[in-house]
Amino acid sequence: MISKENIIKRFVGYVTVDTESDPNSETTPSTAKQWDLANALVEELKAIGMQDVTIDENAYIMATLPSTVNHEVPTIGFISHFDTSPDFTGANVKPQIHENYDGKDIVLNAEKDIILSPDYFDDLLLYKGQTLITTDGTTLLGADDKAGITEIVSAMEYLIKNPEIKHGKIRVGFTPDEEIGRGAHKFDVKKFGADYAYTMDGSQVGELEYENFNAAGAVVTVQGKIVHPGYAKGKMINSMYIATEYINSLPRLETPEHTEGYEGFFHLHTMTGEVDQTTLEYIIRDHDKEHFEARKEVMEKLAIEINSQYGREVISIEIKDQYFNMKEKVEPVMHIVDIAEEAMIQLGIKPLIKAIRGGTDGSQLSYMGLPCPNIFAGGHNFHGRYEYVPVESMIKATEVICKIAELTASKHK
Numbered sequence: 001m002i003s004k005e006n007i008i009k010r011f012v013g014y015v016t017v018d019t020e021s022d023p024n025s026e027t028t029p030s031t032a033k034q035w036d037l038a039n040a041l042v043e044e045l046k047a048i049g050m051q052d053v054t055i056d057e058n059a060y061i062m063a064t065l066p067s068t069v070n071h072e073v074p075t076i077g078f079i080s081h082f083d084t085s086p087d088f089t090g091a092n093v094k095p096q097i098h099e100n101y102d103g104k105d106i107v108l109n110a111e112k113d114i115i116l117s118p119d120y121f122d123d124l125l126l127y128k129g130q131t132l133i134t135t136d137g138t139t140l141l142g143a144d145d146k147a148g149i150t151e152i153v154s155a156m157e158y159l160i161k162n163p164e165i166k167h168g169k170i171r172v173g174f175t176p177d178e179e180i181g182r183g184a185h186k187f188d189v190k191k192f193g194a195d196y197a198y199t200m201d202g203s204q205v206g207e208l209e210y211e212n213f214n215a216a217g218a219v220v221t222v223q224g225k226i227v228h229p230g231y232a233k234g235k236m237i238n239s240m241y242i243a244t245e246y247i248n249s250l251p252r253l254e255t256p257e258h259t260e261g262y263e264g265f266f267h268l269h270t271m272t273g274e275v276d277q278t279t280l281e282y283i284i285r286d287h288d289k290e291h292f293e294a295r296k297e298v299m300e301k302l303a304i305e306i307n308s309q310y311g312r313e314v315i316s317i318e319i320k321d322q323y324f325n326m327k328e329k330v331e332p333v334m335h336i337v338d339i340a341e342e343a344m345i346q347l348g349i350k351p352l353i354k355a356i357r358g359g360t361d362g363s364q365l366s367y368m369g370l371p372c373p374n375i376f377a378g379g380h381n382f383h384g385r386y387e388y389v390p391v392e393s394m395i396k397a398t399e400v401i402c403k404i405a406e407l408t409a410s411k412h413k
């Protein structure tokens, strides 16, 4: 059995170290404080008996659990990130432990009247009777993704202490700066040397994901013509009006607030303008590669159309791809998803296989040659004060890691 006390102690130890990343920093890790936890993790991995424990100059940590079988087994990896989101403060996290959750409101902070309520967050009701770890309402928790780290370290410790569970070679990887989109950037896939891996970075117990968005960013620049308003007739071109025309010509219902599941969207996230020039910044998202390409084309054609109305180039557009759907890279090795699913079923967990409406480090890693589906780490309400994680979900995720290792070895006999 995985020890509940151990999981809690380990998790609390990690989240009370501030590791918030910073998108405005050029360095890796983006904040020096990420070294505090990184260095502690290196010591811990050595202490539990992991081998080849390394940390590079960018704070990427790797370690090996050697195979305990004589036959050939693919090397599998488990990956998570130790930074927390800059969206909300990660300093002075004071985790609150609520045993035997009764399904009612949880007062996170009486003084500031901050309540975690199932009326608003109804997934809380999935965890009645369980032990929840929450914040004190003033910080995020950092279950994203210190739950993942807790689970991976605990699973490795468990496999070391229970040698009767046979497994092949396992590689562990912990990264900085995932929350600012750079977790995979300096990940040395070759040095990692796994045939495939799993990121432990999902939410609800049972989640298993191998599809994510194709993603691009578009900057639309509208060039107007500024003239004194008193003498403007036939001369002034107000870039803001043209920008509005552009915005309104894109499908109004294909936006984040009107879409779900496999539905893609255009998302206008920033707009700055004056008469002379207006800039629109969009993100484009779609799971389907063809639809994704079509969306980019729609944006380009619309610019051409409006330009032809004005008889000159009033609109210019620049589109840059950001990341791609990992499905393309995972489907050829679909057994890695099947094994994870089977592991969950054997452990009595209902697999929730769904497409991510976003990207993961795993999608980047998949395109770097390391197919990398994502598995639940257990937390909810990431990146804010309402973040929480059920301890039972972390135990389940730990068991899933052990079971995947065991099944991978037994299936390759």
Ligand SMILES: [Zn+2]
Binding pocket: 081, 144, 145, 178, 201
């Ligand atoms: Zn995460």
